[in-house]
Amino acid sequence: MTKKFAGTLLVLCIIGILIVAGTQFAGPAGILPIDPAFTPSSETTTPTIKTPAVGDNITEAEAKAIAAAALPEIVRVETAKVRLEHTQDGRGEHCLFEVTDYNSTVKQAQVWVDAQTREVTGFAVHTPDQGRPADPAVTMAEACTIAEEFLADRGETAGLAAAVGKHYSPHTIERTGETVAGHYTVDFPRSIRGVPCFWDGCTIDVDAVTGEIRYYYRIWSLDATRCKGDTEPVITAEDAEERAGTYLRETYGDLPGLAFHSATLVWADCLAPTTGEVPFAWKIPFDDDYDRSLDSPRTDIAFVDARNGTVLSCNYYRRSTA
Numbered sequence: 001m002t003k004k005f006a007g008t009l010l011v012l013c014i015i016g017i018l019i020v021a022g023t024q025f026a027g028p029a030g031i032l033p034i035d036p037a038f039t040p041s042s043e044t045t046t047p048t049i050k051t052p053a054v055g056d057n058i059t060e061a062e063a064k065a066i067a068a069a070a071l072p073e074i075v076r077v078e079t080a081k082v083r084l085e086h087t088q089d090g091r092g093e094h095c096l097f098e099v100t101d102y103n104s105t106v107k108q109a110q111v112w113v114d115a116q117t118r119e120v121t122g123f124a125v126h127t128p129d130q131g132r133p134a135d136p137a138v139t140m141a142e143a144c145t146i147a148e149e150f151l152a153d154r155g156e157t158a159g160l161a162a163a164v165g166k167h168y169s170p171h172t173i174e175r176t177g178e179t180v181a182g183h184y185t186v187d188f189p190r191s192i193r194g195v196p197c198f199w200d201g202c203t204i205d206v207d208a209v210t211g212e213i214r215y216y217y218r219i220w221s222l223d224a225t226r227c228k229g230d231t232e233p234v235i236t237a238e239d240a241e242e243r244a245g246t247y248l249r250e251t252y253g254d255l256p257g258l259a260f261h262s263a264t265l266v267w268a269d270c271l272a273p274t275t276g277e278v279p280f281a282w283k284i285p286f287d288d289d290y291d292r293s294l295d296s297p298r299t300d301i302a303f304v305d306a307r308n309g310t311v312l313s314c315n316y317y318r319r320s321t322a
Helices: 002-025 060-070 140-154 237-252 289-293
Strands: 081-089 092-101 108-114 120-126 164-172 179-192 195-207 213-219 264-267 280-287 300-305 311-314
Touching: 060 081, 060 092, 060 108, 060 120, 140 164, 140 179, 140 195, 140 213, 237 280, 237 300, 237 311
Parallel strands: 195 264
Antiparallel strands: 081 092, 092 108, 108 120, 120 213, 164 179, 179 195, 195 213, 264 280, 280 300, 300 311
16 A cells, blocks of 8 residues: 555656646747748747637638638648737738648748738748759749739739849758759839839749749738828939938948949838828938948948938948957
8 A cells, every 4th residue: 555655656746747847848839920031940830829809800710721722732721730920010910820831841831811801911832952953944034024924813913013122042052051043032012103112012032943933922001191292302312322321421430332222212111100101212222341241242221201301211230340
């Protein structure tokens, strides 16, 4: 009897230790920020799913079904995982379901579904990088045509400006350091009164080998009535660049090789307050010798009010070498 009682106590002690250890090492499950560029590992974990707030009009099961219909060859309701993401910006709170299916070793996917409108706002398709050639088999012109046809098939060409921000990104295989063909990125900004938005619009990545759509994301939340006033600038592009240059030098000191590139007029919706008018501004890409010396050369952006010349935003970052 004594031995049996002692054995029972031993079992209870072991269970207690396991519970404490599990509590200590299991981190809290939280809502992660949206990261469409994230490439999942083979050991992706799914955070605790939260129930949508009242009025979302969508369930986790519905989100899975919508994602499976968007990418039927990759996403299956039976194997998909889902979580609800909350984001907060100057336009308010947004709720998106991220539906993921990493079950296949050939293609994996993430799909973002708006919790209120049920619309697919974006997706990312991930494929193995082994066996890819070093050079693209698709040209930039072909990639732009593919992206335009994709948007036309979705009925999303209305209200978009011509493609901008076209660039090619090679892919480096981390395991080997080998550089192989990557993807083309094509941006289609939303156009309001003939002026493109900086934030609203569509971004598409086209595989440089197969021509397949690897990434798509659409942001379309700005109230167009907030874009007011004359769309003819009072400040010239040259004057805006001069003001940005003065601001940079006064703020950061001498910047050898500072150069500005192709100023364009935009609605600076990225800087817009929650309410009120959206700034009408010159968007001015710039870099200097330091930016161009980086392994991945960087271009920063300045925004200058096109009506009064105020420097709205002009951030510059240089990593300390001390």
